[in-house]
Amino acid sequence: MTIADLATALDELPLIDHHVHGALAAELDRPAMERALTESDRPIPGWMTQFDSQLGVALRRWCAPVLDLPPRVAPEEYLRRRHELGAAEVTRRLLRAAGVAHWLVDTGMGGTELLSPAEMAEISATRADEVVRLESVLEQLGRDDVAAGELPERFAQVLAERSARAVGLKSVVAYRHGFDFDPHRPSRAEVVAAAGRWLRAGGGRVDDPVLLRFLLWSGVDLGLPLQLHAGHGDPDLRLHRCDPLLLTEFVELVEPAPLVLLHCYPFHRNAGHLAQVYPHVFFDVGLAVNHTGARSAAVVAESLELAPFAKVLFSSDACGPAELHHLGAVLWRRGTHRALAEWVQEGVWSEDDAVRIAGMIGAGNARRLYDC
Template sequence: MDLAALPLVDHHVHGARRDDLTRAEFEDAITESDRPVPAWMTTFDSPLGFAIRRWCAPVLDLRPHADPGAYLTRRQELGAAEVNRRFLAASGVRHFLVETGFRAAELLDPAGMAEASGAVAGEVVRLESVAEELTDVAAADFSIRYAERLAERTGTAVGLKTVVAYRYGLDFDPARPSATEVTEAAGRWLGAGGGRLADPVLLRHVIWAGVDRGLPLQIHTGFGDPDLRLHRADPLLLTRFLELVERHGVPVLLLHCYPFHRHAAYLAQAYPHVFFDVGLTLNYVGAAASTVLAEALELAPFAKMLYSSDAFGPAELHYLGAELWRRALGTVLGERVASGDWSAADAQRVAEMIGYRNARRVYALD
């Protein structure tokens, strides 16, 4: 199936880098490792690096599989603004839901993403970042001040996100902490100078405050940089929390999920308020994208899966996420139509559901 013209809602994404990138900066930006790239290797020699040379090079007027040096020279010639404009427009994304809680000064904000792409952009607010803004508050007032600040920060937001997988793990106590527990934990955290929020009681508190806010709640699961422990990022660890949230009517969106995407599909199948994507994954597996996407589609109802790129930094990742997703889904659905298992009309309808219709419903974008 050819899905090149299918419009997309990228329901979880970060901004594109504002500035030009050196080769070292670009190579750092196309790996999830937070360590320096060893001198004896290049991150272009990876599934993502090969995918960039194949699919992104033509957008910069280069032949497919262009040499990395030639690719980066051309990127510098065009400049960051033109590179961003080309890749964001070519992605075919019509609505970006931009998470703004990480290294925001380096990136285009939602307005900048909209201007560069010609699309619409909304904001997803990171719960932990809102708490980290509270530096002049008494421990006894933390709970009410956090709720007030969250309301202020999310006045026009479309969703919320937690990175508890990075700050503690998904095996946190799922119960809402008591007021006494929150005050005591806030006292410890504020007394130590605040900063990065990693206290497990306060993490639970801000997550439940997000549930109370009522906006769709995104949760990072699965792989990422070494700041998390992968065995504690399995979405199955959230099962009891998901059960407690269910009665609140808040959609919970499990992000990325790899290599636990089958676990996430089970949770989406089991719980009406749970949704998932394979966002970050497809860029990093490159040519294997259709394999991962086929596995994600094995079990979950098709109304429970969304498209995202989780692109951060180089605008290539915003474009490539869409390109690989369209190609992978076209391959998977095309095989099912060719085998006679699906009709062409059903395949097209599922592509539209995952590509944009599910996100528009979950985030009330209409």
């Protein structure tokens, strides 16, 4: 086997994107596309464009050929061609060209604007399963006229029903509070008191630390892999409170329940430490791969420094334009090839090991973890 064989093996590897959101079904004008290329929720200043970012440049390089355009085409020409083809055709092309065989879709955001798992499967001609977001389940229950005293038992029942066909659970406690929470299971009395405060305030967004702990422990009790956003995200979080090392005591308390740390940048080395020392911890660098663009190869290589390779997963965390779903796969393949090819050329890895381990990270580890 040669380095060229490694490249071919990576290009042909059917990926499992273990954490992704639905693609956007609607047409996008330039302002909407630019907003999709940043985690910021602020207006983009008139003197700049998000196409002048690592993600924006990567989009024009790797997505343009899928739309029958030359690489590195100008943004105006790219958007004109996108409009000519229509959103449905653009989404179909980009999802199918990604080489993802199975999408594990977090359905906790976007509503009907984003494609459902079934719609993702249909348009990409692949498989899709659901990952259920804990906070969304409780927020829906709060709209159903539940009493505080019955909430703990009702939530357990509703969560079991809601996730009966799901492959995993997800929490955004990093956004709602941060990881510096009391890691212990709250008592029923604490949960009922917190539920009373939340419901009297009108329900809605769950950010009470007691209720968030209750959700986490409810997820642990269910036994499905529990995904936790960590690190970089939009301004709704405070980055210094999203270092996964802050979860260490919680990690120990819930062992051996499987925990999956998502994205983790710039704390991906810290996540690698947790994945090495705790058998039930897994991680990825999903969101960072797209946003670091041409530098994503360095991030991918750094994710392979400390953790056993059976603990590392592939994800795109794509949400919205199908360009993000496509780029997540393309940039991960390129970054993985660059890292592994260098080690093979140095004689420290064999070609066979490189292909085998790429297959583990790209699909095999997720297949084992999520039983999919």
